[in-house]
Amino acid sequence: MTLWFKQSLKSKLSLLILVAVITPLLATGVVSYRIASNLTEKIEKESGMNTLRQVSEKLDFLMSDVDTMSVFIIGQKDIQSYLDRDREDYALYSQNVAFLMNLASSKPYISNITITSAKGFPALSNTTVLHSGLPALQQSYAEEHSMDEKWWTPPYENQTTDDGVAEVFSLVRPIRDLSKFKRIGELSISVDIPEVRRMLQDAGWNASGHIWLVDDEGRTVASPSANTGSTGQTLPDIDFLKDNEGVATVSEDGESNTLLYYTLPTLGWKLVGVIPTQIYTAQNKYVLTLTAYAIGLAAVFAGALVLYFITWVTRPLSKITKKLKDLNPDEPITRIEVKTSDEIGMLLHSYNKLSDRIQRLKTQLQENEAKKKEADIQALQAQINPHFLYNTLSSIHWTALMNKDKPTAEMVGALSDFLRFSLNEGKEMCAVQQEVAHAQNYIRIMSKRFPDKFDSAFFIDPELHDKTMLKLLLQPLIENSIMHGLQKLKGQGCLFVYGELRGDHIAFAVEDTGTGIEANKLRKLRRHLNAPDEAAEDTVRSGRSGYGLRSVHRRLQLHYGSSAGLSIDSEPGIRTRISFEIPILEERA
Template structure:
């Protein structure tokens, strides 16, 4: 075994190893070939049986066509008989005349022609609209033409206007005239040829027992046949309990009533495979259906199939045993390399594959080890650079609370000590302390939106105290977004820009509206002011890819009521242009003036760094004065969730 291991496991290529394994499994194609051969044989037998059964059904269909033709011929005799026309034209209520004429008519015509078609078993019923009524072999109380007119098929008979209409079980009131529970009828209107007036209704009825005789002798062992009318109702069957049932709920019903005049297919009936053949009777719209068990047809094939399966099972076990030995030898180095890759996938970059060899797998293991080493070095380098960048980023943000801001705030507090109540002074000092504590702390750059809004409220409270009555800030934040996270000090630069570049240069007081909401899996913040805005300039592309653009907003000032309504308010239009049309994952930022550059570029760069293409930033000028900033970033609570955005 050691020689085999040395020359087979280490020296041969993977392709050669797989080729030897496939040769050992050559029995599988042979088994597949046997299976396909048996399947083809089964289908051939099924096809031949179906064709033979269709021939038999065709003969039954011809018999039913002859029956329909003879019944039509009999109806023509009645339809054109002058004596019958006279009876139907006799005055209403002349019972004595009608009885005498009916007796003569039965003797002269009905009995005579009935024995002319001795092979048929049918019963005739005639209903005159003048009250005349005649039934062969029935002389009890009248049924009445009004009872017939109430049947659902009667309007169709009138519409036929003398043409043939076939119906199954048309009226339970006629059962005494037939002495059977189920029957079919050929019916037509009787008319006066001189004025085309309808005189009555002719019904020639055939019992189900006669229909069953037409195909009973053609049924073989375990077979069963059904006769369906044009609506899928069973009008004849060996099992009389099925009479009157509908086949419409069967999954193959559409196949039976389709355009094909004949055909066959396979189905399962109560878990047993059946060959279903059908043939239509064109003149009546009926369909004769035959169910033949496939296990009866394929009895000999099934026996040969068992022999084939036994041989195949033996060869399969033999091939599996041989293949197992070879595959085990092949899979050892591959599995080792696979396990090493799984450990790398779980984050362990210290793993190295111990697979040795001169074939493709050995070379792959060596390349894998070199690749993991490079990835580990790059990871350490990226971690170091990201940590340095994060520290620099936080330092830049924290430097925004500069000495000039502190000096002005403390000077404002000093002046307020003289002019304002101590409660107001105390609230400003508390806000300053909270703001400095949050801003200067070394905690993670990700904080809850609730904390970011609270920091922003402290900052705004200080600015409102410094600006006195000149500045008014309104918050409209959906509390549902508070638990989600954002970047620390993401909103403050935009509010600061709105105060110093929008409200302070403006004559008179100004308003800033800060609105936050969640829409389609993203967090939205809108910061709108009614300050001086930025000049209308053509779109440009200054350093950093930042652009200036003019909003399509309606001119006018920003009222607090308009601003509070959010992005769809008439005074603060926020449209789909916040995100570029056709690609809503591209970052887009527009500055209101070069003077506002550093703080806003910082916001833009941070969003690009942390959110990638899943975020958007846009600044727009309002023609009537004012600026609006719209920020969008993905919804997340933990930083790990950003990997899926």
Template sequence: MPNNDHEVEKNLGNRRTWRLLPGQYARRLRLRNMPLRYQLMLLFLLFAIVPSVGLGLLVNWTVERVVERQVEGHTMQLIGKVNEALNTKMENLQNMTYLIAFEPDVNAFMDEKLAGDRGGPGSSEPSIGKGDTVSEQNRLYGMKQTLQGFTTLYPEIAGIVLVNARGDYVSNEMYPRTAVNLTREEWYRRAASQPGIFTVLGQPRERNITTHVRYKDDEIVSVARSITDETTGRVKGAVLIDLKLRSVSQAARNVTLGKSGYVMVADAAGKSVYKPEHPLIDHIPASWFATGESGTFTQVVNGETLLFMYQSSTFTGWRTVGVFPTKDSISEVRQIQFYVVSFVFVVCLFGLSASLWFSRSIAQPIFRLMSYMRRAETGNLSAGRWSNRTDEIGMLGNSFNRMLNQIRQLISLNELRERQKRDAEMRSLQEHIKPHFLYNTLDTIHWMARKEGAEDVSDMVGALSRLFRIGLSKGQDYIPLHSELEHIRSYLQIQQTRYRDRLQYTLHIPEELQNLYVLKLLLQPLVENAIYHGIKGRRGPGHIGIEGKVEHGRLHLTIQDNGAGMSSERLDEMLRLLDMPMESLESTLPERTGKSYGMLNVQARLRLSFGSDYGILLHSSPGVGTRVTIVHPLMRELPATVLPPAEPEDTQNRQEKE
């Protein structure tokens, strides 16, 4: 049976162990409960992998944005150059129309003073008839030669035609297909609707007028400008210029965007003015373009995502559009992403290796330090052995050894101070006997003098005894005001014994103020100054008045005498000394502070205890006297930091005896 019970208890203990295992594993999985080496490994890996991944994502995002901005900026620059080239060509054509309009013969033709051509194909029959003079024929021929000169000078011009309001025309290369009046043409009506304004018509559609070369409609671009009367503003006719499309394509043909992108030119309706031979899109709907002179958008065309960048020309109304697949820019981004992923992988591999080495180099000395600390807990304060490491771990070990050495020194010093403390307490107990001996001796003299009838000696010894007792105040810094008044009465009683009728004094302190607490020995130094520097220097009897009152929430104690007073120079010097009491007391010049040491002492104690808002106010006049006012806070209770010591039993007995 005992063996079976033992087995049962063993099995129950194993079950309890297995029940605790999950909780123990959960606690061990917490970072703070893991061994330091594993914590350091995890932290190193965390600080290596997370920033690397974050840096990779940031670089990837930044690269995408930068590539997009670079592609967009570069494309916009190319589109702007193409747009600028087209504007330059159109400005040249506009200037050409101005030059043509300035010709006198052209003005005469527009004013219908000079006959032009009219008729069907190849007709050169004058509109006025056979009565034309040779001079008019020469002028007409001169106009054609002028137009021929422009087309020779600018080979990109396919033809120029002048049409007046009657429908007559003059041209070197162009003629109407039918006899229909040219003023009914769409291009003429558009030019006439904008008097004097240069108009880009675009590619012609089913136009009556053509050229001898017979260019196709998609091989030329037409521009026109109406010519008006300068005085009346009436439209007199129009100039039509056909521009070869190859001059437009020259500006955009050599521009390549990415691997397969290109630049095309479209009019305001979205129709293509120029496009390459194998475009990605034939026609761009006008609804795709947002409002504004430039912009960017993407559209899916035939299952492929295309990026469109465009810039409009306010001069021609055309849009220069850059078209290229988005995959052209994505390929560059993917190449950079590959580099970023490779960098992150290398950093993670290096971080894993570095974490193993760093964790071992840091954890091993810390484990050694732990063993030394456990040894110190047992009371063994001997220094441990450390390697010559100069890093923080080595400094920590050296600091630990210094700490153990200081602990040993402090223990020795503490033992020495304990012995010195016991000796000091013994001496303090012995020193306490001296004040009691002094009080008891003065009491004995006091009662012996009273017994022998020497009342004046008895009173003076009693005053001296009270003066000493209140002056010591049992070690307190704050005493009630009535105790301070009792102290000053005892002092004045002793001084009256010396000066007799030369010294008179009065005390006017309201009864309700006498329970306030004040710094001890406030009045005696100031009354002493009043006697020795005021009353003593006066001829005849002198008077000292002590008053107390409350002003603005503060206690004012005033000591006023009718002594010799101070000169203005001495008063100014005293005010400077009182403004810096501590510096004045520390002065090495006795003649500077000798006569005012007591007043400076009181001022310094007031400033140190209550701040610069409290202290002494001094007023004096030569031959009149001096008034000293102490500004003291109202203290109805003893401050918490001041604890009254226990009153000696013999002192209580002496007070009861008195």
């Protein structure tokens, strides 16, 4: 596939144009589908929110009716008289119970109405309450709701002779004397949760979704099905439902769902509905199928047209390609006759100009090759001088040995090795063993110049011998120690060269027991090493000793980075130590 694409211009143009045509078609289809999907989702959300508003109106009416009923009950003279008497009145008790039974029977959503006396009289109720979860609930919410205020309870269970065990939530409010406003009792009107559940079922919410009535603390009060959510259970992840109404996206069992919520004006409780996202996609299957068919047909038609036009356009280029394949590179390139003035004709005209240019370049290349051979001969001749120098030094070395002048022979031999390594055929890198040998040759030469002036010792880790490093780093440091530290010493000094392996780095140090460096001069020397402008010579301590300290410092930074420069420590009159650290190179130069 890759070879076919590279060899054929027709295939490239066909593929690129097909991509250029089909990509907008696909993008149009995707955008159309997204618009349809978003529109369906918007309609579904608006429909769901309208449903929540309708259910909210019914529930709000129910709550308002219960609140109005509570005010009506509190204002009854017989109720006030029964609660405000000094002793029990069974006639009023029976009359009030009958009143409550008639009132509760007219409201199917009323489970029971209970009035308790502050004086301990028998409680008034439309039914016999065998067990009620209200007292325990009041005790647990004593800090949040005072007995002197009206409040709606969370769900709890009541057991009565009429309904058995029933799930309810209640409006609880104090009863006060109408003339003295002192508290004489308490009224609780319990709403039957199954009746509220039937109201939610009649709302016509989507069968795949869920709807809940939750209180202000997020506890489930009612749902269309008892299996959907347990009464009193706190729904997870609804703390963000802080506005009066809104839409959010939640995840349930790994699937994305749309959550709608609406706040009841009377209580502040919320109706929460969940619509699975798969409902939207299911409704968009028809649009998706239609869009796919339309894009597929358009893509096939566009592909056929592209292939036809590409073939028509590239046919002249194919003919030219076949003709150019028969050309012999060793023979002069023949010109091609130009018959048209379009892009193909301009291409042929440029080809003819290019063939003339190629012919001239071939002639020029032949001339350059001749000049290069001449330059190689001159370079070979230039190498005669170093070889002549090595041969001459070798002759002097052997003459000294023949004359039994061993010191002269050693000095000449060391000088020959020193010069040979310094030239090193122009190479920048060398083995650590070669660098150490070069430094030792230099010390042999200097010990002959300054006899009995210093002793030297090398401490090099044997594991470093085959490692690769930048050449001519140790010799300038040794020269600096001899010329500026040991030579000025009145007695005999010592010179030490250290080399050790530190992880993936090599550490070198040159230390002498010479005159040392004063603190002021040491600061100037360190500033001089890191000066931004290039210096022609080291003016502090290096003098004119070849590379000099600054030269070595700059070479280290250029080859190994800014952290590989020289480090200088000195104690005046005691010692001077110059060190550096370089990374280990994997390949030898």
